[in-house]
Amino acid sequence: MWRHAARRSSAQIRRSGVMSSSSSPAAPAAAAGAAVPGPCIVHKRGTDILHDPWFNKDTAFPMTERDRLGLRGLLPPRVMSFEQQYDRFSESTPSTSPNFRPRDHLISAALPNVACDALAACCVAVNSFRSLEHNTRGEPDTIVALAKWRILNRLHDRNETLYYRVLIDNIKDFAPIIYTPTVGLVCENYSGLFRRPRGMYFSAKDKGEMMSMIYNWPAEKVDMIVVTDGSRILGLGDLGVQGIGIPIGKLDVYVAAAGINPQKVLPIMLDVGTNNTKLLEDKLYLGLRQPRLEGEEYLSVVDEFMEAVHARWPKAVVQFEDFQMKWAFETLQRYRNRFCMFNDDVQGTAGVALAGLLGAVRAQGRPLSDFTKQKIVVVGAGSAGIGVLNMAKQAMLRMPGINRSGEGHNQFWVLDKDGLITKSRKGLDPAVARYARGFGPEEVQDLHEGASLVEVVRKVKPHVLLGLSGVGGIFNEEVLKAMKESDSPRPAIFAMSNPTTKAECTPEDVFKYVGDNAVFASGSPFSNVTLGNGRQGYANQANNMYLFPGIGLGALLSGARHITDGMLQSAAECIRHITARVGAAVVRAAVDEDLAEGRCDVDARDLKSMTEADTVDFVARKMWYPIYSPLVNDK
Ligand SMILES: NC(=O)c1ccc[n+]([C@@H]2O[C@H](COP(=O)([O-])OP(=O)(O)OC[C@H]3O[C@@H](n4cnc5c(N)ncnc54)[C@H](O)[C@@H]3O)[C@@H](O)[C@H]2O)c1
Ligand SMILES: O=C(O)C[C@H](O)C(=O)O
Numbered sequence: 001m002w003r004h005a006a007r008r009s010s011a012q013i014r015r016s017g018v019m020s021s022s023s024s025p026a027a028p029a030a031a032a033g034a035a036v037p038g039p040c041i042v043h044k045r046g047t048d049i050l051h052d053p054w055f056n057k058d059t060a061f062p063m064t065e066r067d068r069l070g071l072r073g074l075l076p077p078r079v080m081s082f083e084q085q086y087d088r089f090s091e092s093t094p095s096t097s098p099n100f101r102p103r104d105h106l107i108s109a110a111l112p113n114v115a116c117d118a119l120a121a122c123c124v125a126v127n128s129f130r131s132l133e134h135n136t137r138g139e140p141d142t143i144v145a146l147a148k149w150r151i152l153n154r155l156h157d158r159n160e161t162l163y164y165r166v167l168i169d170n171i172k173d174f175a176p177i178i179y180t181p182t183v184g185l186v187c188e189n190y191s192g193l194f195r196r197p198r199g200m201y202f203s204a205k206d207k208g209e210m211m212s213m214i215y216n217w218p219a220e221k222v223d224m225i226v227v228t229d230g231s232r233i234l235g236l237g238d239l240g241v242q243g244i245g246i247p248i249g250k251l252d253v254y255v256a257a258a259g260i261n262p263q264k265v266l267p268i269m270l271d272v273g274t275n276n277t278k279l280l281e282d283k284l285y286l287g288l289r290q291p292r293l294e295g296e297e298y299l300s301v302v303d304e305f306m307e308a309v310h311a312r313w314p315k316a317v318v319q320f321e322d323f324q325m326k327w328a329f330e331t332l333q334r335y336r337n338r339f340c341m342f343n344d345d346v347q348g349t350a351g352v353a354l355a356g357l358l359g360a361v362r363a364q365g366r367p368l369s370d371f372t373k374q375k376i377v378v379v380g381a382g383s384a385g386i387g388v389l390n391m392a393k394q395a396m397l398r399m400p401g402i403n404r405s406g407e408g409h410n411q412f413w414v415l416d417k418d419g420l421i422t423k424s425r426k427g428l429d430p431a432v433a434r435y436a437r438g439f440g441p442e443e444v445q446d447l448h449e450g451a452s453l454v455e456v457v458r459k460v461k462p463h464v465l466l467g468l469s470g471v472g473g474i475f476n477e478e479v480l481k482a483m484k485e486s487d488s489p490r491p492a493i494f495a496m497s498n499p500t501t502k503a504e505c506t507p508e509d510v511f512k513y514v515g516d517n518a519v520f521a522s523g524s525p526f527s528n529v530t531l532g533n534g535r536q537g538y539a540n541q542a543n544n545m546y547l548f549p550g551i552g553l554g555a556l557l558s559g560a561r562h563i564t565d566g567m568l569q570s571a572a573e574c575i576r577h578i579t580a581r582v583g584a585a586v587v588r589a590a591v592d593e594d595l596a597e598g599r600c601d602v603d604a605r606d607l608k609s610m611t612e613a614d615t616v617d618f619v620a621r622k623m624w625y626p627i628y629s630p631l632v633n634d635k
């Protein structure tokens with residue numbers, strides 16, 4: 001979806017009439033149908049407004065507003081337009097200062113613990129994003145990515161309206177910075193990078209206090225919460241409190257893709273300790289220095305947190321993110337019928353993967369009903385892998401010709417760290433046991449418990465090889481060469497683990513070893529591959545970011561009491577291009593299931609009476625778009 005998103009130049013923005021004035025810009029073409037914000041009541045004055053990124057407009061406050069809000073004299077006299085601010089951030093000319101030493105600046109940006117703020121100060125032009133790109137050619141990718149993140153983060157801390165406009169217009173370029181893969185690097189270095197807090201932190205030490213703490217959050221209304229306990233951050237393992245970067249990045253995607261108002265989102269970290277010894281020994285580590293809580297102690301913290309959220313914002317949607325497998329499933333089971341919540345890794349990922357699996361059938365020129373005949377090898381039987389298997393199985397059971405119980409129909413070969421999972425495996429989690437291979441007559445491949453990946457691929461000749469293992473490079477040359485012998489004319493390889501270093505393989509290797517006819521998708525972004533003869537091998541992205549914004553938006557706008565499999569299925573089936581459509585599909589499903597209670601000025605009956613087109617229109621109109629609103633003070 002985003003790979004095709006056009007980046008609008010400032011000239012295009014000018015043409016669309018947006019930002020022609022700093023106080024009352026016209027509704028942008030991109031947000032056609034979205035509500036233009038009316039005046040915004042602010043309960044602050046003077047520097048308090050300048051220091052509040054929700055309301056701050058920096059130099060774009062018009063003189064009338066400066067008078068009204070006690071800002072006259074607190075800003076340089078020139079009033080800049082939003083457009084000029086936008087250009088200043090993104091397009092300033094590269095520095096020609098003889099003092100400019102890009103490497104020094106990058107080191108200071110990437111390794112904030114090093115005392116080189118003074119160095120950074122003399123590198124005058126790096127507040128512009130493009131000049132940073134220009135000045136950092138040839139530097140290591142990770143250093144440049146972290147420097148870019150710092151620049152974006154500073155803008156986020158200062159002026160959210162400008163930040164989100166820049167993000168929306170440049171989402172293809174900036175998604176890899178605020179989201180995977182750079183967000184992984186940010187989480188790994190979070191304690192050192194920390195300058196200002198964002199979101200809320202509930203720790204094991206806050207037991208008994210959460211019901212009052214929740215009222216410390218300044219916004220009266222919160223619609224969307226993303227919460228993690230930091231126990232499985234991407235494929236990077238337990239990062240403790242440093243995992244807060246993930247909810248922040250996910251909510252940035254909500255604002256950019258789903259048009260959720262940034263004043264109504266809340267990233268949350270549940271710090272119940274960490275089992276990462278490196279972090280526990282790190283002097284700078286900002287989380288609780290204790291091993292993770294387990295069992296009932298752990299659940300009582302999450303219970304208290306959920307009750308507190310529900311008490312203050314009963315209609316908020318809560319997205320669980322990057323919880324280790326046991327807690328991902330346990331919490332989903334525990335809360336899904338009581339609260340409006342979902343687990344993105346289990347449920348969001350499944351929808352995206354199912355869309356990819358169905359796409360792989362189409363790529364072979366076969367009818368969708370042939371999905372039931374696809375042989376699928378899944379590497380990784382964790383929260384994401386099992387989520388995908390469950391949804392793919394459900395989809396197969398709905399196809400014609402398949403026995404409803406699914407008996408005798410197992411098109412999946414599932415491997416974990418101990419190899420192929422069969423019925424002879426001891427101590428299997430029941431969620432995984434459903435997919436264990438038996439040794440009955442349907443087993444013609446002569447495979448054994450714990451068989452290696454290459455053995456499985458050679459014998460099964462699968463149509464699809466799907467990785468959610470968190471192990472970088474596990475689809476090696478041998479495995480990919482074996483995929484060349486797949487029974488599919490278009491073998492599909494999905495390397496879905498994040499971040500980039502954990503991807504099971506690269507697109508280069510896929511097109512080299514499997515062939516030009518392969519279909520490739522990855523969780524983190526890769527560039528397309530030049531195949532010769534002017535052809536390209538496409539590096540598609542299969543990441544739950546294409547689904548979760550629509551799930552959250554639809555659940556929110558329908559006022560659904562809880563989020564069901566039917567709603568998730570509807571979202572997966574319409575993963576086309578526009579989140580508004582995904583959101584509308586979830587609203588329709590909530591209405592059909594009699595779970596939509598409506599919200600604000602739209603009640604359940606209004607929702608029921610809407611046609612499909614009306615619903616898309618309604619969702620689009622509710623999406624927030626970054627435009628400065630006139631501010632009116634109320635003391
Ligand atoms: N693309 C996406 O949208 C998306 C969504 C969710 C998760 N993910 C990625 O998927 C990965 C796994 O996430 P999870 O929540 O399922 O983690 P998890 O820890 O719950 O599960 C990991 C699974 O991989 C297995 N595994 C480990 N080493 C293996 C090996 N050498 N061979 C085969 N299997 C092995 C483990 O036994 C376990 O079953 C992470 O890297 C995560 O970033 C991607
Ligand atoms: O965060 C992502 O990029 C996708 C997914 O939620 C993951 O855990 O890897």
Ligand SMILES: [Mg+2]
Pocket residue numbers: 234321322344345
């Ligand atoms: Mg995740």
